[in-house]
Amino acid sequence: MQAAAKVAGIPTPGAQVIPLLAAGTSLSQAAEAFIEHKVSRGRWTASTVLRSGSDVRGFARVEPSLNIGSVDVRLLVQWLGTVAHLALATQRSRYAAVSEFLKWCERRGFLVKTPCAYIDPDDLPWLGKRARKLLGRGKVTLRNTDDCRAYLGACNRWRGPTERVAAALPLLTGLRSGELRHLRACDIDLDLSRIWVRPHDDDGDVTWNVKTAASKRALTLPAEVRADLVRLLAEHKDQALLFPRPRIGTEAKTGPGVARHANWLIKLVARTCAKAGVRRVCPHGLRDTYATLVAELGGGSAFDVGQLLGHGDNGATARNHYIAAPEQVPALTLVPPPRPSPQLPLPLGGKPELRLVPGGPRDEAPAGSNPRLQLVRGGRQ
Numbered sequence: 001m002q003a004a005a006k007v008a009g010i011p012t013p014g015a016q017v018i019p020l021l022a023a024g025t026s027l028s029q030a031a032e033a034f035i036e037h038k039v040s041r042g043r044w045t046a047s048t049v050l051r052s053g054s055d056v057r058g059f060a061r062v063e064p065s066l067n068i069g070s071v072d073v074r075l076l077v078q079w080l081g082t083v084a085h086l087a088l089a090t091q092r093s094r095y096a097a098v099s100e101f102l103k104w105c106e107r108r109g110f111l112v113k114t115p116c117a118y119i120d121p122d123d124l125p126w127l128g129k130r131a132r133k134l135l136g137r138g139k140v141t142l143r144n145t146d147d148c149r150a151y152l153g154a155c156n157r158w159r160g161p162t163e164r165v166a167a168a169l170p171l172l173t174g175l176r177s178g179e180l181r182h183l184r185a186c187d188i189d190l191d192l193s194r195i196w197v198r199p200h201d202d203d204g205d206v207t208w209n210v211k212t213a214a215s216k217r218a219l220t221l222p223a224e225v226r227a228d229l230v231r232l233l234a235e236h237k238d239q240a241l242l243f244p245r246p247r248i249g250t251e252a253k254t255g256p257g258v259a260r261h262a263n264w265l266i267k268l269v270a271r272t273c274a275k276a277g278v279r280r281v282c283p284h285g286l287r288d289t290y291a292t293l294v295a296e297l298g299g300g301s302a303f304d305v306g307q308l309l310g311h312g313d314n315g316a317t318a319r320n321h322y323i324a325a326p327e328q329v330p331a332l333t334l335v336p337p338p339r340p341s342p343q344l345p346l347p348l349g350g351k352p353e354l355r356l357v358p359g360g361p362r363d364e365a366p367a368g369s370n371p372r373l374q375l376v377r378g379g380r381q
Contacts, residue, residue: 027071028064030110031056034101055097068105073115076102080124087279088126089140095127140281141289145297147278148289152224154276161228166243166265167272170286172222174309177266177283179215181243181259182208185236188229193221197310202239202256214312291318
């Protein structure tokens with residue numbers, strides 16, 4: 001274990017810690033002493049060293065041989081420039097690690113004052129008063145509508161309908177990971193264009209339940225995945241899971257099947273992000289993105305968003321933890337609500353839903369380019 005830690009550059013607990021840095025200690029040496037201090041006190045685990053420790057070492061690499069006492073705000077600003085291309089949340093987490101290191105140096109007298117004290121929070125969008133709004137209050141989300149279009153375009157490039165549908169649904173419907181992975185064929189109503197989120201029972205025994213009573217809901221079936229869902233329904237019986245784990249060996253071929261693990265969806269979404277060339281998000285981050293799009297660009301209230309997400313607190317959770325404000329790129333078209341069909345009742349009172357239509361952003365996009373995202377209110381186009 002200790003050998004593996006040394007190979008990874010992780011100090012082992014119990015290692016001798018430098019209690020006082022000698023005069024002339026370099027920035028790089030000070031960074032290593034800080035990391036050793038954290039590990040020896042049991043405050044950092046191996047995974048934290050790999051994450052936060054690499055951030056501190058990255059800062060030290062700007063001028064590794066510089067005397068620790070000469071570190072100033074100029075060097076800090078120079079380092080900030082090297083991470084400016086990263087996602088805002090990533091910049092914030094890296095700055096937090098470096099800030100902790102510099103404060104440690106100040107407390108031990110290696111620095112008269114941490115350079116972070118001279119940084120105006122308002123100069124850093126992820127640090128000032130607007131940070132909470134810019135970064136969102138939930139998981140990392142797609143940055144803007146261009147990213148959403150790129151992501152949905154990448155969904156269409158998967159070969160199989162299973163991957164195309166599973167990757168797109170969190171962004172198009174706001175489904176939770178567990179809700180999506182436990183969808184059964186009987187939950188898809190092609191006639192009414194509905195996706196039913198509800199508990200499942202086999203022979204009277206509940207085999208899977210929704211998170212809360214408010215989670216039971218009907219969502220509009222996105223037109224973008226309808227054709228693929230038709231194909232999946234043709235392959236699965238009424239009570240069968242839409243996304244079952246592949247059967248192993250002599251495992252019985254009867255019954256609904258076994259739901260895939262959450263990691264399957266996490267990896268699928270991550271690979272789709274890579275295909276699209278956008279920041280990596282998790283399935284719940286797509287759910288957050290969906291909530292933001294409905295609220296910020298579709299005009300949905302926090303109560304509306306809460307209903308769509310399956311919350312039962314009149315929109316409080318949606319307002320406090322889901323609705324953010326990503327960069328507003330003028331690439332999302334708002335279209336007027338279509339006239340509802342008398343045969344098809346609007347889901348949830350005609351709440352906003354996402355649509356993916358042919359063509360790129362705005363009218364100047366060439367035919368056959370990447371799809372663009374639309375928000376419409378209720379009904380079907």
